[in-house]
Amino acid sequence: MAPGAPALLLLLLLLLLLxxxTAGCPAACRCYSATVECGALxxxxxxxxxxxxxxxxxxxSCGRTGCPQGEDPRSGVSASPFPGxxxxxxxxxxxxxxxxxxxxxxxxxxxxYLHNNSLRALEAGAFRAQxxxxxxxxxxxxxxxxxxxxxxxxxxxRVLYLAGxxxxxxxxxxxxxxxxxxxxxxxxxxIELLEDQALAGLSSLALLDLSRNQLGTISREAxxxxxSLQVLRxxxxxxxxxxxxxxxxxxxxxxxxxxxxxxxxxxMCAEPPRLALQSLLDISHSSLICIPPSxxxxxxxxxANLGEDLRVACQASGYPQxxxxxxxxxxxxxxxxxxxxxxxxxxxGLGGHSASDTGSGMLFLTNITLAHAGKYECEASNAGGAAxxxxxxxxxxxxxxxxxxxxxxxxxxxxxxxxxxPEAGSMAFRALGLATQTAIAAAIALLALTALLLVAxxxxxxxxxxxxxxxxxxxxxxxxxYSDGPCTFAQLEELRDECGHEMFVIxxxxxxxxxxxxxAPADCGPTEGAGPGLRVSPPVAYEIHC
Numbered sequence: 333m334a335p336g337a338p339a340l341l342l343l344l345l346l347l348l349l350l351x352x353x354t355a356g357c358p359a360a361c362r363c364y365s366a367t368v369e370c371g372a373l374x375x376x377x378x379x380x381x382x383x384x385x386x387x388x389x390x391x392x393s394c395g396r397t398g399c400p401q402g403e404d405p406r407s408g409v410s411a412s413p414f415p416g417x418x419x420x421x422x423x424x425x426x427x428x429x430x431x432x433x434x435x436x437x438x439x440x441x442x443x444x445y446l447h448n449n450s451l452r453a454l455e456a457g458a459f460r461a462q463x464x465x466x467x468x469x470x471x472x473x474x475x476x477x478x479x480x481x482x483x484x485x486x487x488x489x490r491v492l493y494l495a496g497x498x499x500x501x502x503x504x505x506x507x508x509x510x511x512x513x514x515x516x517x518x519x520x521x522x523i524e525l526l527e528d529q530a531l532a533g534l535s536s537l538a539l540l541d542l543s544r545n546q547l548g549t550i551s552r553e554a555x556x557x558x559x560s561l562q563v564l565r566x567x568x569x570x571x572x573x574x575x576x577x578x579x580x581x582x583x584x585x586x587x588x589x590x591x592x593x594x595x596x597x598x599x600m601c602a603e604p605p606r607l608a609l610q611s612l613l614d615i616s617h618s619s620l621i622c623i624p625p626s627x628x629x630x631x632x633x634x635x636a637n638l639g640e641d642l643r644v645a646c647q648a649s650g651y652p653q654x655x656x657x658x659x660x661x662x663x664x665x666x667x668x669x670x671x672x673x674x675x676x677x678x679x680x681g682l683g684g685h686s687a688s689d690t691g692s693g694m695l696f697l698t699n700i701t702l703a704h705a706g707k708y709e710c711e712a713s714n715a716g717g718a719a720x721x722x723x724x725x726x727x728x729x730x731x732x733x734x735x736x737x738x739x740x741x742x743x744x745x746x747x748x749x750x751x752x753x754p755e756a757g758s759m760a761f762r763a764l765g766l767a768t769q770t771a772i773a774a775a776i777a778l779l780a781l782t783a784l785l786l787v788a789x790x791x792x793x794x795x796x797x798x799x800x801x802x803x804x805x806x807x808x809x810x811x812x813x814y815s816d817g818p819c820t821f822a823q824l825e826e827l828r829d830e831c832g833h834e835m836f837v838i839x840x841x842x843x844x845x846x847x848x849x850x851x852a853p854a855d856c857g858p859t860e861g862a863g864p865g866l867r868v869s870p871p872v873a874y875e876i877h878c
Contacts, residue, residue, distance in 0.1 A: 416440025622716030
């Protein structure tokens with residue numbers, strides 16, 4: 333034998349024993365017998381070419397005892413096909429969407445890990461091609477909502493991880509297609525509403541984790557389908573301790589505590605303020621109260637024209653905050669089309685359905701037709717009860733026919749010399765809001781007041797200028813001693829001396845209709861029988877003391 337023959341034979345034997353690399357393994361991924369690892373590769377989509385598992389990296393040696401039936405003793409490699417890929421790691425990537433058909437070839441998959449990605453939604457039937465899937469990890473993605481059809485086909489699923497997403501509501505029958513699910517992890521989301529039938533179908537569920545969410549309340553009906561429940565986690569939620577949680581405290585004290593560890597029993601209240609930071613189990617039932625709702629709709633009846641849009645507010649109060657629902661009371665009339673209506677914000681229509689909003693509901697009707705006319709009902713409900721208020725909508729049918737361009741009516745005849753009067757309350761002014769109309773009226777009143785003040789100031793200044801030349805206290809005096817009978821206005825004449833003293837005096841010798849006033853004396857000195865500083869002749873001037 334040649335000197336290098338033993339070494340060559342040993343090398344050939346090692347090559348046969350080592351698992352060969354599969355030609356179909358995606359780049360940068362690591363493929364093993366029943367596992368493919370594609371984690372932390374910054375992938376944006378599920379990579380193509382993932383081997384389904386037939387003879388993926390399988391190699392055995394027959395050993396000294398010989399090869400089992402079905403194996404080729406000459407090659408040492410199993411001649412029977414491998415059952416398929418069972419585990420796929422796609423965690424720590426940037427996958428935002430599961431493309432249709434991306435997982436279709438992987439029918440034998442048992443475990444799928446998609447945590448720490450950027451998934452925003454799950455399409456209907458996204459895992460329908462994996463009927464054998466046992467474990468699905470969707471932790472720490474960006475899921476905001478779940479459809480029940482997303483889990484269709486996963487009848488064998490045992491564990492579902494949905495923690496660390498952005499879920500806000502769990503709607504009815506979300507997990508209906510998971511009859512064998514045993515663990516459901518929903519912690520660290522933003523769940524604030526758990527509908528009564530959200531967990532329907534989970535009769536095999538043993539562990540439910542709802543901790544660290546935004547739950548304020550939970551109903552007894554929501555947990556009734558969980559016949560096999562063994563572990564329940566409800567801690568670190570902002571619980572609203574009112575009459576709606578009577579059952580939870582009693583249930584935990586009676587027998588539910590077996591599902592809660594000593595840490596999970598600390599269900600702390602966040603509302604109302606008087607019960608904040610207290611444990612639900614330490615609060616008496618008499619302290620868990622509710623205030624029944626009250627509803628207000630204004631106006632209760634309204635008339636609208638065809639083609640208009642309408643909004644009607646329904647204000648509700650109570651504790652806890654009532655759930656407001658608008659409904660149309662359908663009349664049993666055949667051949668009448670259903671009206672379409674919705675709450676402001678995009679809630680579903682009223683045509684045979686109901687729409688709701690928390691706190692205050694706004695009924696929003698668009699493009700009003702005759703089908704919208706009728707009776708509506710606003711209902712507000714909370715754990716303390718329910719209240720309803722009717723509302724009636726009348727539709728003006730005068731504009732039902734398509735309008736043709738109308739000729740302007742001829743101007744009405746009016747009496748000559750009379751200007752047309754503007755119509756009171758024109759449509760242009762009515763179109764303005766109440767606040768705008770009030771502001772305009774206030775501005776007009778302010779302008780009028782300003783004008784009056786300016787006129788008063790001007791008149792006052794003119795009066796002051798007239799009196800500026802004379803000393804204070806001087807004015808016009810009417811002089812009459814009645815010695816020879818009463819005088820007439822025509823016999824008065826105004827005298828003003830050079831110093832500014834002014835006085836009316838009677839001149840009996842003056843004609844009744846004199847053409848000009850009597851001349852005033854030039855001297856400003858006082859004389860006998862006259863006022864100080866005014867010189868007049870004694871027959872016509874008299875001294876007056878005021």
